[in-house]
Amino acid sequence: MGSDTITIKGIRQGLLVTLGEGDWGAELRALGARLGASPSFFRGGRVAFDVGSRGLSRSEIEKLRALLIRHQVELWAVVSTNPVTEAAAQELGLAVSIVTGLGLPHLRGPEAAPEGGEEPFVEGLVVRRTLRSGQSLRHPGHIVVIGDVNPGAEIVAGGDIVVWGRVRGLVHAGALGDGRAVICALDLVPTQLRIADHIARSPEERRRKPVPEMAAVREGQIVAVPWHGSAQ
Numbered sequence: 218m219g220s221d222t223i224t225i226k227g228i229r230q231g232l233l234v235t236l237g238e239g240d241w242g243a244e245l246r247a248l249g250a251r252l253g254a255s256p257s258f259f260r261g262g263r264v265a266f267d268v269g270s271r272g273l274s275r276s277e278i279e280k281l282r283a284l285l286i287r288h289q290v291e292l293w294a295v296v297s298t299n300p301v302t303e304a305a306a307q308e309l310g311l312a313v314s315i316v317t318g319l320g321l322p323h324l325r326g327p328e329a330a331p332e333g334g335e336e337p338f339v340e341g342l343v344v345r346r347t348l349r350s351g352q353s354l355r356h357p358g359h360i361v362v363i364g365d366v367n368p369g370a371e372i373v374a375g376g377d378i379v380v381w382g383r384v385r386g387l388v389h390a391g392a393l394g395d396g397r398a399v400i401c402a403l404d405l406v407p408t409q410l411r412i413a414d415h416i417a418r419s420p421e422e423r424r425r426k427p428v429p430e431m432a433a434v435r436e437g438q439i440v441a442v443p444w445h446g447s448a449q
Contacts, residue, residue, distance in 0.1 A: 222239065223244075228265070234266050241271070248281075252285075257373060259288055260288065268299075270297065278311070282309070294314075342354075347382070350370055357375040362378075363381045375392055380400075380403070383404035383406065384402040385407060399412075404427035412439055
């Protein structure tokens with residue numbers, strides 16, 4: 218069973234993970250591989266799991282929670298249409314319903330699709346505030362911040378990161394392994410810059426005048442060039 222059976226999307230309360238319909242032990246092994254492949258993306262995060270109609274006992278959910286704890290991830294909800302799974306999750310103090318990015322309850326089955334179609338995947342996240350020291354922002358898609366990223370703050374995105382302000386904290390684009398991701402900012406002076414598994418730090422010398430820049434991976438290393446609004 219491969220990790221391609223696992224889907225991840227951002228919701229209001231963190232991340233929503235959907236597992237495949239295969240053997241539970243195999244699904245947990247695939248999940249462990251996914252967590253190990255992108256540790257910085259998941260570490261410190263909180264996730265909800267949609268297990269569909271799968272019947273899970275309390276001990277099976279506890280195995281899931283233990284796996285997540287080993288990777289420093291918090292399990293806060295298990296969503297299922299199976300009453301046995303729902304009861305087991307409630308016994309463990311977990312939520313059994315969540316609110317999606319659309320502000321609607323997350324459902325499974327034919328009733329889940331509004332207007333006759335599937336609920337759209339929210340690919341981008343826009344945040345209109347400055348991230349201060351100690352604050353962390355994670356999303357499996359792209360992230361746009363209208364504000365600054367202060368020292369001690371971090372952004373971890375599965376896709377691109379665009380900051381309409383100054384970056385002085387840690388920013389990690391392509392955290393799920395996308396080496397084509399880019400990081401753009403009006404003033405790019407981060408504590409640490411990451412794209413996929415590539416890492417760079419700001420030089421000790423600071424520019425006198427801020428210059429908008431775009432950072433991308435070129436020939437195996439992160440390179441920042443003047444940003445004129447174009448992509449690659």
